[in-house]
Amino acid sequence: MAPMTKFFDKKLEVELGTGAAVQVAALANDLRTFMDTANAIRIAQGKPTLEQEMAEYDAWVEEEIRSGRAKPEDFEWEPPLAAMAWRTVRTSCPSRP
Secondary structure, eight states, X not given: OOOOOSSSOHHHHHHHOHHHHHHHHXXXXXXXXXXXXXXXXXXXXXXXXXXXXXXXXXXHHHHHHHHTXXXXXXXXXXXXXXXXXXXXXXXXXXXXX
16 A cells, blocks of 8 residues: 555644644554555465455455345444554543543
């Protein structure tokens, strides 16, 4: 994936404040670095990248729903990383809900 070309998104700065936007940008950069490393290892092992694996899972979920074997609500969940990032933003920016 392309390297981060800007420090943080101005929309995030408006929405969360400068400090939280900087923290989100740093977390995103750390996550991208980790994913790039994990993908390099997976490719060397002959495995799909994380993104390819997720695309395969998404296709499976869509097929399960389309076939009637499952309902959309069977797959509703909040990814742990998103929850962790949200907690980090909330605790670093007390004026936000």
